[in-house]
Amino acid sequence: MTELRTHDGLLQGTLRAEWELLVDEDPAATLFQGPRYLQTWHDVLGHRVTARVRTLHRDGRLIGVVPEGHERIGTASGPVEVRRFLGGTEVTDYLGPVSRPEDRGDIALAYLTDLAKDVDWDEFVAGGLAEDSGWVDAIRTAADEVGLQLFEEDLEDVCPRVDLTGGYGAYLDRLPGKLRHELQRKTRKLARDAGELELVEIAAEEVDGNLDAFLDLAAEAQPEKAGFFSRPEMHEWFKALAKEFVGDGVFRLHQLQVGGMPGASTVSLVHRGTWGLYNSAFDPALANLAPGIVLIGQLLEVAADEGCTTFDLLRGDEPYKYRFGAEDRRLRRLTYVRR
Numbered sequence: 001m002t003e004l005r006t007h008d009g010l011l012q013g014t015l016r017a018e019w020e021l022l023v024d025e026d027p028a029a030t031l032f033q034g035p036r037y038l039q040t041w042h043d044v045l046g047h048r049v050t051a052r053v054r055t056l057h058r059d060g061r062l063i064g065v066v067p068e069g070h071e072r073i074g075t076a077s078g079p080v081e082v083r084r085f086l087g088g089t090e091v092t093d094y095l096g097p098v099s100r101p102e103d104r105g106d107i108a109l110a111y112l113t114d115l116a117k118d119v120d121w122d123e124f125v126a127g128g129l130a131e132d133s134g135w136v137d138a139i140r141t142a143a144d145e146v147g148l149q150l151f152e153e154d155l156e157d158v159c160p161r162v163d164l165t166g167g168y169g170a171y172l173d174r175l176p177g178k179l180r181h182e183l184q185r186k187t188r189k190l191a192r193d194a195g196e197l198e199l200v201e202i203a204a205e206e207v208d209g210n211l212d213a214f215l216d217l218a219a220e221a222q223p224e225k226a227g228f229f230s231r232p233e234m235h236e237w238f239k240a241l242a243k244e245f246v247g248d249g250v251f252r253l254h255q256l257q258v259g260g261m262p263g264a265s266t267v268s269l270v271h272r273g274t275w276g277l278y279n280s281a282f283d284p285a286l287a288n289l290a291p292g293i294v295l296i297g298q299l300l301e302v303a304a305d306e307g308c309t310t311f312d313l314l315r316g317d318e319p320y321k322y323r324f325g326a327e328d329r330r331l332r333r334l335t336y337v338r339r
Helices: 013-025 035-044 101-117 135-146 168-174 177-194 204-221 223-230 232-248 284-289 291-305 319-324
Strands: 003-008 050-058 061-075 078-085 123-130 149-163 197-201 251-258 261-271 274-282 310-312 327-337
Touching: 003 101, 013 035, 013 061, 035 232, 050 101, 061 101, 101 135, 123 135, 123 149, 135 149, 135 327, 149 168, 149 319, 168 291, 177 197, 177 284, 177 291, 177 319, 197 291, 204 223, 204 232, 204 251, 204 261, 204 274, 204 284, 223 232, 232 251, 251 291, 261 291, 274 284, 274 291, 291 310, 291 319
Parallel strands: 078 123, 274 310
Antiparallel strands: 003 050, 050 061, 061 078, 123 327, 149 310, 149 327, 197 251, 251 261, 261 274
């Protein structure tokens, strides 16, 4: 029998450690669904969201974790109580529960049975779910069984990903010839027209001091996102994320030096064989020479050499992502309303 327990706030102590282990045992889970990331998010950006964690147990063993956010949202017809998976989609690429694959159905049924009995919500938004994770089907099936009313199901976003199985050479062999030659051509042209290229990983102790410059460069390079990167809380967020994860090699800051000067820069989150490209920036003066494309091309080789089998370009279908042979991992969202 599956037992559901409710915890106010993020877990601590033994349960938190067991949650971390469960993330490692769930092949579809990501860094974004673990307690360290969600605690950092809630501390910096999630002040208005009430955090609650549902844990599910069988025979005294933790088999599932559902991180939940409660928020009251004002509408034209009055306030609406919304529940969703914890972690804002503005900075969190994947959302949702974690469990071993064989426990998905039991977790979804126990959680939604409890939700159906609760009267303190108007909408339940199950978003950020990878289509191939098994959670979409599990939640849909369980919701039907307990009588929750589906209001909307839609494609929320995509995360284009590059397959690095077999190493960098195997990746290049799979890459269509036109894309491979284009990447090589851009690298040669940048070096010829702008100066010698050098990929530099910023040392862990120097990351914090370089993040403001990274965000300023990102705002300058992407005017449509300047408001996002310039917000003080975004500077605080990136620094908090680095503080939490730089020490164990998860948070990485790279620069492509072009003629001795920073031409492009990236922030990556590396976790369990997946290299996630979290954000990138480039010098607008070099835009026609595509230093960002060249930097990502070099990071693909670094990731493969480190044994990563997936290079995840994370949320968004920007055209540049498909120049590396990326294929979409679709994210779905299910919205339920109280009858």
